[in-house]
Amino acid sequence: MTTHQGDGPVLSIRDLAVALPAGADRRYAVEGVSFDVGPGEIVCVVGESGSGKSVTAFSVMGLLAKGELHAERGQILLEGEDVLKATPERLRDLRGTRMAMIFQEPATALNPVMTIGDQIDEVLQIHTKLSPAERREKVIAIMEAMHLPDPQALYDRYPHQLSGGQRQRVMIAAAMVLDPVILIADEPTTALDVTTQAQILQLIKEMQERRRTGVLFITHDFGVVAEIADKVVVMRYGKVVEQGPAAEIFANPKVAYTRMLIASVPSLEPPTRTAASGEVAVRTRDLVKGYGGKSWLGRATQPSVLAAKDVNLVVRRGETLGVVGESGSGKSTVARCIVRLVDPTSGAIEIAGVDIAGLSTRALTPYRRRVQMVFQDPYRSLNPRRTVGASVMEGPMNFGLPREEALARARRLMSLVGLSPDALDRYPHQFSGGQRQRIAIARALAMEPDVLIADEAVSALDVSVQKQVLELLDQVKREFDLALLFITHDLRVAAQICDRIAVMRRGEVVEEGPTRELFLDPKHEYTRTLLAAAPGRHLGPAVAAE
Amino acid sequence: MTFKLTRRDLLAGAAATAGMSALPFGMGRARAAPSGVLRVIPHASLTILDPVATTGYIVRNHGYLIYDTLFAQDANLEVKPQMASGVEISDDKLTYRISLRDGLAWHDGSPVTAEDCALSLIRWGQVDGMGRRLFSYMESCTHDGTDTIVLKLSRPYGLVLQSIGKLSTNVPFMMPKRMAEKPTSERLTAEEQVGSGPFRFVGSEFRPGARVVYERNPDYVPRDEPASNAAGGKVVHLEGVEWINFPDPNTQLNALMTGEVDYWEQVPADLAPIVAGMPGVKVENFNPLGNMGMARFNSLVGASANPGVRKAIVRALDQTALLQAAVGSPEYYKECFSVFPCETTFANDADAGFIQEPDLEEAKKLLAESGYNGEPFVVLATTDIPVQTNYIQVIVDTMRRMGINVDAQAMDWATVLQRRASKNPIEDGGWNMFVTWWEGADLLDPVVQFAMSAAGDTAWVGWAQDDVIEGLRTEFAEAGSIDDQKEIARKIQSRFFEQNFHAVLGQFFTPTGYRDNVSGILEAPPFFWNIQKS
């Protein structure tokens, strides 16, 4: 099947340097990058944000943003041909035929107004002289090869009618339809659920094995690296810090940074914990939240979609309950109901023994204080136009705390979350994501809540930062005897921080139990699937939680 | 929601539009209209089609095209028979027997009868100022047979034929019985435009506000005398006349220049030199009587109810400045210091110095003597008619310099018409002054001049009331000789300059522009017979 002749590398990057525009914080986005991808080899480029891994990938395709980034030095040899020196026409010829690329977000990488058949067909239209019938046949064939169900019917569907996994398969189909020698995959599974991710990784491996395609795989996730990599390239600040065969890197990382990265990956092996016995801080009874179902006269009728169905949860003080599930499982809905950002359709939410599910805005106010939330996106959860101090002090002052006291409390909390109290006078954009998440925690704590809800609070952070924030959460939970409701899709994280875990799927809690029990002896089929899908299961030392 | 506007209606509309251009004169690029149809820019748009229901000059002009009159005035303002073949006046001057000439027919083919005409006179007599006066002497207005109209008076009245031969608005046009019997509060519709005049109204082509189409009445029998003003033989040389309304004077100018129209009824005086300078175009004034500007006071309410205040204001107004502002080119205006149009029979110089030599200082003194104490003086300031707007700007400026607390309320003419009907006090939407103008033909003598009426409620808006003037007007109507009438006219003018129910703002002329292939244009109001287009 392979179209690459010979055993030399299909892609060889030599001393690549890509310049940043003047005025940036450093001169080069990447500098002195060299590595090879052989036929049938999966090379993972791994690094945290800003490491230059994606710039490297885009340089190969010649897709760097015009006028802002350009390759200043070095060579990118595709089967011996330097693509940096290729004319735009030649580059267009190479794309789709010899090299192909897939992206992180299959939802946005596909044109929403073209049928998926047409989008795969487009590659053939550009690069071949096949007749429409021949092209269609070839498209159907590659769709079958990607294990897409019922390709004939799927051909005329639009991207939004497909699941995330199917969309990424379509992307791969379009990339592979002309059998390129190299596939560049830029974080292709980051946006996917863990079970889907496992399937896509499986598919990429299959391509590489059956077609001997070289794969340049960009990722930040060491779990994924452990799962598929033949060779690993670790990047930091635009430079390669270490590269070598995967087994070697994992077994014996030479550079401290690599060691740190690997160590930051939470282990799937939950530590032993003792059951919490504090008083019940929050309890939901048969909580239901439905969406839609508005009649055209504007009156609400029976909800058409149930985002949460008869959810019963209990969190005690001093306890962390993890709610784990894939996207659409309803885990965030439950959290938002408890904070009353959305109104539950039915059921009860008891805070300190009082049902707040049906309280009016006014009656709710005293209970607002007791439940606080830390949001997923650290870049959007602080008002960019107000100082950090204003954000942290807003809550206590709403409840009548005098300014001076609120300020004192805020300063105390800033120290507690590991920031300088002077930070209160600054604006959110002056802080990094991890720092902002610390501020968000401080803001929540300023209310002196009983319950803290962390809604995917660490999923947007790099692993090294993630670890620190997790530790902070665990610390404040203990210090303030909080009931912590931890919403996450990441089993590794859940394993390390949660005392108990509730697994949700399609609005329902399918299984609940102490973390260790649930991991070691999952009762529900779905829980088992989730655990099996976690990439790099063997990876990572246990983080001591106690 | 469904409108009754169906597809069929729309198609009909399209077909009608199509039909409009299917006439032998489709518009085109810089093409002259085909000979035979005169394309006219009228001075206003025609919407009301009942020449009795309204005094609008445009409706009068429309009336002259499709209706005919019993008597008519010639260029010397003498009354001549038109539909009438003659009139027998009894020795006691109480019975008028008017006989109709032969061969008169309505546009629908039926003959014109004396009954139709008597009823037409009655309908007109309920509305027109001069008509109302005539009918106050009338015992009966009937017919004898099909061709004789019989007027019986209760006492002798000198202006019978002058009234029914009236040149200007409202003109006693003759209409078929079914139209003449309509109450005056109801208006004749587009379907009811049946006259006996030299042109016929093409109802299917009527686009209110945009165009009016007339075609030659082939059955019209003109008199044998040569045409002279409204009198004489109305010989039609044209195939038809088309009135096209233009909302914009620049476009009017351009259309005449490129020959897309043949005849521009009223060229703004300022543009007249330009139009005259265009090749193939002539400019001429066909209305020697012109128009007289008028600032009307409300004699009922506020400061303007005080004759002293009115007198002071009139004393200050400078006709030359007013005319310069309103008209501009001296060729097209004339100072006129009489309440009657200058160079007509009753124009005179009685107390003319009062307005001839405006005196701001004396006006201030008069104002002080009047007891004016600074109350607001509301001027209904027209915004959409340039001549009026310019007059008002000068008047307001003058009044302010006198020390009057002027409240110039800007509004369009339609609003002026609404507001001026109100007799309410100032603080309740009332008014003190508005500005308008009349054609000279409507001001010729104190009886025809409706603005001169001082009969209170039945007078013109402003509701002038003065028994002296009313008495003199009756005296004038019943006077035996022209010389007596002239003497009475002088007395009226003197009395008027005491009372000043309105201020006269000078005389101005509206020249007509036309392509040089058009000839035979008669003196105003615009008549379209006798015109030839080569």
Place this chain on the structure above:
Amino acid sequence: MPLLVLQRLVSTIPVLLVVAVIVFLMLRISGDPAAILAGDTATSAQIEAVRQAFGFDRPIWEQFLGWIVQVLQGDLGESLFTGLPVTTLIAQRIEPTLMLALTTIVFSVLVAVPLGVLAAWRSGTWIDRAVMVFAVLGFSVPVFVLGYGFMYVFSIELRLLPVQGYTSPFVDPVAFAQGIILPTLTLSCIYIALIARITRASVLETLNEDYIRTARAKGQVERTVLFRHALRNAAVPIVTVIGLGVALLIGGVVVTESVFNIPGLGRLVVDAITRRDYPIIQGLILFFALIYVVLNLIIDLAYTLLDPRIRY
């Protein structure tokens, strides 16, 4: 889908009702037109007679209800002045306005969309700046100034085109074309500006989308990337603006019809306003609103054709 169309139709009723109420109240609080109708020399008694004859003396709500009932029966009333039914007047006058609107929209779209795409593609270059400056100019020069300018150059100086008037294309297509060119040019400027701007903005935005990168990664040529991928995805806001711009267009029609003496609906309504011919004003504004609402409804429904993600 048919149910949906029905729902959307029903949902336009409150909008039209709001229009009806606004228009009716606005006009009636200003008094009645009896004095205008009665004429120059009318006495107070005559004015009062007219007032009663037309029912202006009845309470406002009674007049409103009467009017609404009439309208629901498809009767927009009769002109106070000519006595002609308003529906007839609209039917007589709609063709020129419709033709002018159609030629303007077609011409504007044909010019503006390619300009906007070009500007977006060459964003930041002098081409982009030139297109944008032209677009800003289109917004800044009053319609009547443009009209006079075109008229002066093409009709007066060059004698190429007529200065005024309208000929139906069903009668004389050549004369129609000659007559409609200048009004179309005049009216199009602001519309071209509007559409070019939104096309540029929305194409520029789609050009930053991931699927554009995907298309380039496939080796697609720029022109196809622009028109097949970017423009197609930018279509919804563009079409939306074309629809919303109809209100602007109607405003421009009023002025353009005046400048070029086109006997259309715009002039009918302006004349009616200056004359306080209430049935015409009410009927026409309602009619314009209906057109606007229905057109935007059609555009809403057309979204499903432009973007398969939108389903009602």
Place this chain on the structure above:
Amino acid sequence: MTAVVDKTAEGAIPPGDEPTPAPAAPASHLAGTLRRYPLAAFAALVLALIAFGAVFAPLVGTTDPTALNPAARLQGASATHWLGTDHLGRDVWSRLVYGARVSVVVGLAVAALAVVVGLVIGLFTGFIRWLDPIVMRVMDGLMAIPGILLAIALVSVSGASIVTVIAAIVVPEVPRVVRLVRSVVLSVREEPYVEAAVSVGTPLPKLLWRHVLPNCVPPLIVQATYVAASAMLTEAILSFLGAGTPPIVPSWGNMVAEGRLLFQIAPMNLLYPGIALAITILAVNILGDALRDRLDPKLAKRVGQR
């Protein structure tokens, strides 16, 4: 990671943990805008000159702009009348300068009123769910009426004065502002920091004032410039159609409308105010565009128009 890279290749990656450089602080917006957009800087200069003329109108060689002198009508430029006189003998230069006042007042007043009224309605409409459909139907109704027609009708029935003209132009502009504000509110409402403020018990008025309003300001500033430009244009069109400010007021719209009648005789009397109008509107629009690029790149999409 730098802001520049953010827009390009690395944008797809979850944001990293290195300090992000600050976007320009709000205070330097205007200055920054001017530096980056030289055309806009020029436009600002033009506007400043016009504003200066408007404010110090009596000091820049003018006489009473309403003083009539019919005897000296339609004169050419001279030492006493720098730009000649109009058809009533008024000084054109003085009218032009004082006319800037009217245009500036109309533009500013309409922009301010439309923005304030629209802001208040839009804020509450976006946050109070039961109010939303009612208000939006009314706004839809207003939008469905062609703005110019609505304005002519309003001026016709309520009489011509600067106040009614301003009101008549404001009314059709309000729905656009309401829609803009509402769309901002609807999107801001979903922002986590607003939800965070809700969950710390911030009452609705404070929430609107502190968290929602500031987000409406940049698009509103941009919209306000467009509204101001369109208001000046509408004022001229109203005057053109005979339904504008009272003729005694020396506004550019009136000068154009009056000059139009005598265009063939004294073309400059139309051209001076026409050019002044076009330049002013052009400058405002250019400034608005620059502000939009700077403050709110997505505005065009959000309003769906202008």
